Amino acid sequence: MTKFDDATQAIRVDDTTYDVCLDAAYTMGAAIHGGYLMAVMLRAVVDDSPHEHPVATSAQFLRVPKLGPATVRVDRIKSGRTTTVTRATMVQDDTPFLTAFVTTATLRPYDPGAEPDGLTWEAPARATMPPIEECRALPAPKPESNMALNAQMELLFDPPTIGWLTGEPTGRPESRAYFRMAEPQDPDPFVLALAVDALPPVVFSAGARGWAPTVELTWYLRALPAPGPLVLIADGDLIAEGWFDENVEVRDSAGRLVAQSRQLARLGRG
Amino acid sequence: MTKFDDATQAIRVDDTTYDVCLDAAYTMGAAIHGGYLMAVMLRAVVDDSPHEHPVATSAQFLRVPKLGPATVRVDRIKSGRTTTVTRATMVQDDTPFLTAFVTTATLRPYDPGAEPDGLTWEAPARATMPPIEECRALPAPKPESNMALNAQMELLFDPPTIGWLTGEPTGRPESRAYFRMAEPQDPDPFVLALAVDALPPVVFSAGARGWAPTVELTWYLRALPAPGPLVLIADGDLIAEGWFDENVEVRDSAGRLVAQSRQLARLGRG
Numbered sequence: 094m095t096k097f098d099d100a101t102q103a104i105r106v107d108d109t110t111y112d113v114c115l116d117a118a119y120t121m122g123a124a125i126h127g128g129y130l131m132a133v134m135l136r137a138v139v140d141d142s143p144h145e146h147p148v149a150t151s152a153q154f155l156r157v158p159k160l161g162p163a164t165v166r167v168d169r170i171k172s173g174r175t176t177t178v179t180r181a182t183m184v185q186d187d188t189p190f191l192t193a194f195v196t197t198a199t200l201r202p203y204d205p206g207a208e209p210d211g212l213t214w215e216a217p218a219r220a221t222m223p224p225i226e227e228c229r230a231l232p233a234p235k236p237e238s239n240m241a242l243n244a245q246m247e248l249l250f251d252p253p254t255i256g257w258l259t260g261e262p263t264g265r266p267e268s269r270a271y272f273r274m275a276e277p278q279d280p281d282p283f284v285l286a287l288a289v290d291a292l293p294p295v296v297f298s299a300g301a302r303g304w305a306p307t308v309e310l311t312w313y314l315r316a317l318p319a320p321g322p323l324v325l326i327a328d329g330d331l332i333a334e335g336w337f338d339e340n341v342e343v344r345d346s347a348g349r350l351v352a353q354s355r356q357l358a359r360l361g362r363g
Numbered sequence: 364m365t366k367f368d369d370a371t372q373a374i375r376v377d378d379t380t381y382d383v384c385l386d387a388a389y390t391m392g393a394a395i396h397g398g399y400l401m402a403v404m405l406r407a408v409v410d411d412s413p414h415e416h417p418v419a420t421s422a423q424f425l426r427v428p429k430l431g432p433a434t435v436r437v438d439r440i441k442s443g444r445t446t447t448v449t450r451a452t453m454v455q456d457d458t459p460f461l462t463a464f465v466t467t468a469t470l471r472p473y474d475p476g477a478e479p480d481g482l483t484w485e486a487p488a489r490a491t492m493p494p495i496e497e498c499r500a501l502p503a504p505k506p507e508s509n510m511a512l513n514a515q516m517e518l519l520f521d522p523p524t525i526g527w528l529t530g531e532p533t534g535r536p537e538s539r540a541y542f543r544m545a546e547p548q549d550p551d552p553f554v555l556a557l558a559v560d561a562l563p564p565v566v567f568s569a570g571a572r573g574w575a576p577t578v579e580l581t582w583y584l585r586a587l588p589a590p591g592p593l594v595l596i597a598d599g600d601l602i603a604e605g606w607f608d609e610n611v612e613v614r615d616s617a618g619r620l621v622a623q624s625r626q627l628a629r630l631g632r633g
Contacts, residue, residue, distance in 0.1 A: 155441045332485075333484075336418070
């Protein structure tokens, strides 16, 4: 079991309740990473569902939780042959901090030789990445910043999209990077939950700074990923009235589109 | 009051309950239009919220409802200074057929002379529409098809994106049209709820046919629209394993991005 698998465990207590423990390794300053919280929640949902894979997750980020014990409550709203729809709520001290609808279904295992299953069509990637050797990590965070999250994953950025670090933002919302877990672990749906929210806010490239709280994030799991590093391609369409959207496309090492997310977030203050 | 306003009325019964009536004008064969159902639900949510505008709606389509009376149950999960998060569920005979999380907030009124409010950036439209005079309506549906919905709105399509009608699909998932209500009515957030789900499924242009049931649809209201017709620009990134995504960008008559939606749906059978 990897550290990530361990830190996202959900232990069934009864038909509608799972115990989880929010791990200090996934902190970002005073907050806990939203993708990590979704991964923990999805462990409970998938365990409870007759279907194996979270194909659609719509998450509402309500409050910043504390480290340590929390509860996931699951409520199966509908279960059919093809899909199950679950409402999941993460709670501390009887107060919800994350709630979501999750549709589970069963996807085909990754198989590079598989024949298409019915009508198949895929758009080209929204941006072309330079070779991984030309990509760059962010500088190591200062210990006092409490960015423990950064040690859990390796992000290697398309250099212009971190130009904001040195006062050269590209002038539009965008961010692109290769992603893998710091310890050896092939991507699975729970790693993808982390990955869809792993990039710095796209608005940094448009000149914004500060923590940008996610209000709503919906992501779709479209295929089980091939082993190897992922590519994260993020952009946004509109920054206005203090709000922005962030779209993330996740491609696996075989170049296949494996996840899509969009979130609505608030611009940071200062 | 327009017919649409009347058909989407929600009457408050008590703190958590609204009575609504699903109108035969919004049927599509044996189904009722999903965007219309969202508009009805949002009337109740907005009436109940201290905030005026549904900025994020994540809807789970569970079952096909019947025409006539239904109930909307609202549960305010969180209410703060900037946003309120509500769970809304539409029910008939104690069985939910649509459930959603809705974030409400307050946006600025449309004002062509307004100064930007903080950092502002907008992507160009994802496709350029031909002039409205060069666009074409779908042929009138046969009365026995029970497509009453088509009489409520006027859609004028970018011709190649309805080439599938005459055996000439473009070969990729796409659909684009000018949209307005059949009776005089300027767009508002409820009309936008209808509009984001108003196009034929994008997969028709990729060679698919048949009813394509929406599983999950999330849409963001990004700005209050200018009066006049809307432009709907839809595409998809992946068709695989019987699933497809559909992205819709809605621009107002001033060319501003006013709504964004993405849905995950199943390919029709036959």
